[in-house]
Amino acid sequence: MVRFHLSTTATATASPLHSHGVELVAPFPLLSLTPHHRHRHHFQLPFPSLSASTSSPRCSRRKRASCSCKMTDSQGKATQPAGRDVRSGDMIFQPILEKGVFRFDCSADDRAAAFPSVSFVNAKDRETPITNAAEAVPTFIPTYQSGSESQTVQLQLPAGTSFYGSGEVSGQLERTGKRVFTWNTDAWGYGPGTTSLYQSHPWVLAVLPNGEAIGVLADTTKRCEIDLSTESVIKFVAPSFYPIISFGPFPSPAAVLSSLSHAIGTVFMPPKWSLGYHQCRWSYDSDLRVREVAKTFREKGIPCDVIWMDIDYMDGFRCFTFDKACMLRII
Template structure:
């Protein structure tokens, strides 16, 4: 965080709808618990240009489709966004088990997973964003702009929440997301389309004994 830890606010017992402002481009909103909370937020390291998160769009009166609510209790900030029934959820980085995260609780605090199994929820990369695929096929994204340990929409200190969409398709959401994020410094820009022959099932040699290797 470059030594800038921001200011600490006493939000204990507060709850309600989060305030919002349009940022970046059409369909993208920043949400905070209050104006004071917005001013005291930690600097962003998620965006390629950190200042864009703190710069509202001028002359934009767009209203978000989904407005999160928050509750601060026992030093924890809980953010809730209600989606329609049969919404599917993806994202959060590398964890074990199925790609779809619906019904799961994911801790975004990765660890060295030298002997992971079905009960190991945190592997080598933690990305605090969620892709929601709505029943009508639209895509909606949520980013918790924090480096702190959190569990889905749960974190120990206040942080901004940024939403994307809804878009007409998954492609629209991914184009919007990749155009403004640098994924915490791991990469910049977009990924090229791989050749068809490289797509398909892949097998990892982890846990195989030397006697079973086939060259």
């Protein structure tokens, strides 16, 4: 998708947020292009994947008993035999970052094996305990079940807890009773039941019955199931090994998000023109049509700062290209 940013002079590339349509009556501006194409980040086969310890693609009947196979279910999740190298119990913890923030791991070895954080602005903050908070104990401690392939974490909260967050997903803002999969994809035509969209955020905001709130982050970039279908329980399932970061309980959801921002950073201040009206559809077939739309907005005095185009502007749907036959006057 490409954004055509409308400016009101022949040299400007950014226009102000208009409160009315008068300023839009001007010659068609220069266009600044920001290419953006939707990518499918993960691909799944419709059948389970199979890996065998033998070098042959098939196991003979004689050797079949010695073949070691790894299967995945229809959702792409790794499955493993029950009771095989499975550990469980309460997670170990240490205070990090600031008061009320804790890191949880299944064991000290798992803590050492976890990948560096890409969630924290400063990855070292996740790895560094707070020395002056050695006596701090979290209000809620997750339990885990972990094997060589998968790690399941559950956090039991008071009855009546409601859940929010879980990233960019469809449906209502309250996520209580839902299951979400952090498996971002090009989800065009999605509906209320779609469990994966364009971004993945393994994060849950829980509002407790007393009005306090706690935030829980599964700090992993791998496919993660967020299961909120059990009463007052947060459940994460993802490949081993990953830590859990909790923020709170704090007096309010706003306090939780403030603490979270100290870990992952804050949203940058958007440019003024980005707050204006954006005209978007799928799609415009030529540069003449784009110019016609822009001209009509100005003639009718309707403020418009941006016109978006979908992938039809491309040459053969190849990123960073333009179809010169129909988009020549925009290049």
